[in-house]
Amino acid sequence: MDSGGISDLDLDKYDADEQVKIICLGDSAVGKSKLMERFLMDGYRPQQLSTYALTLYKYTTTINGQTVLVDFWDTAGQERFRSMHPSYYHKAHACVMVFDVQRKITYKNLPNWYKELREYRPEIPCLVVANKIDADIKVTQKSFNFAKKQGLPFYFVSAADGTNVVKVFKDAIQMALSYKKNSSDFMDEVMRELENFELESKEESSDKEETQEGKLDSA
């Protein structure tokens, strides 16, 4: 996967006011795709972007009389590397982070996903979702401290019976919109700078090995 192909995905379009990008994160088989499908029902057009191992769902809604175009990004297998390609996070406006209440390890992995998310997107809203509560409704009497510790909104949901699924995604869209209105996307600029820097330093180090250290110091 190289970042040279990112333009295929037309990332710049997210700069327009009424378009947002929302990403899903979490371990394999926690139910990310089932949640997406439950929210979108029949009215979606999934787009498989195999080179990026992801599925893109386009969704249109109206909020306060304004049309909002939402791109939901769902992983299609890349989560098993416990890490996503940077383009997945690029210019995302909100994140839905999912674990499976039946499998502890998926909860224990949340900090790893959260850490990676914050490396790329330090500020965007992140919603923590406990899925599959239909399998064991008693879990809803317990508290899961990860979200509280991080100060993140938390939801008990079931993609199977539909509990709170629509609420999660509607909240995510609202939060994505208000994040977009109130942020200057400072981080994207920084990332672009970093990318440039990486290219330059690679070129230099390829022909002048010994001076590399001095150059990095002065940079």
Add this chain to the structure above:
Amino acid sequence: MSIVAKRCGVRFIPPSIILIYENKNTSKTRKRVIPVRNFSQYSDCSRAAERLKHHVRHSVYLESVSLAQLERLHLILRDHLKGLSLEESLAARRASDPSDEDLNKLSDEELNRRKAQMDQLFERNRKHKDDPDFVYDLEVEFPENSVRETCSWDEEPSDEGF
């Protein structure tokens, strides 16, 4: 020929799958040794299992052996080639607590198989669009009361700074 597999196992030297089967026509029980060729510690077990399952000469004997079992046997063979003891290999296969099973580590095929198992409960609990009591935006509040019990998953120290 009608073959019913009775038991299926693995032999390390030379690497082979051993099949005990009954020939229904003759009611005789036999053993078949199927050599596993072109297989190394770097081989893809699910693909090797599939190759064997569809092998021109062996497939008829393996019809009643599941692909999952063939894949598991190849995993044990591969662990052996990597230098693991049989006990270590079996311990690794046996997910002692399914709640601790890391599905991120499975092959596509094994992951799909696990998802197919999960689908049984999913379908049982599923509310369909044409169910009379279907509600698209079903909201349920789970009030945060003070007696809420902390989930035991939070009790271990492996929080890595979070």
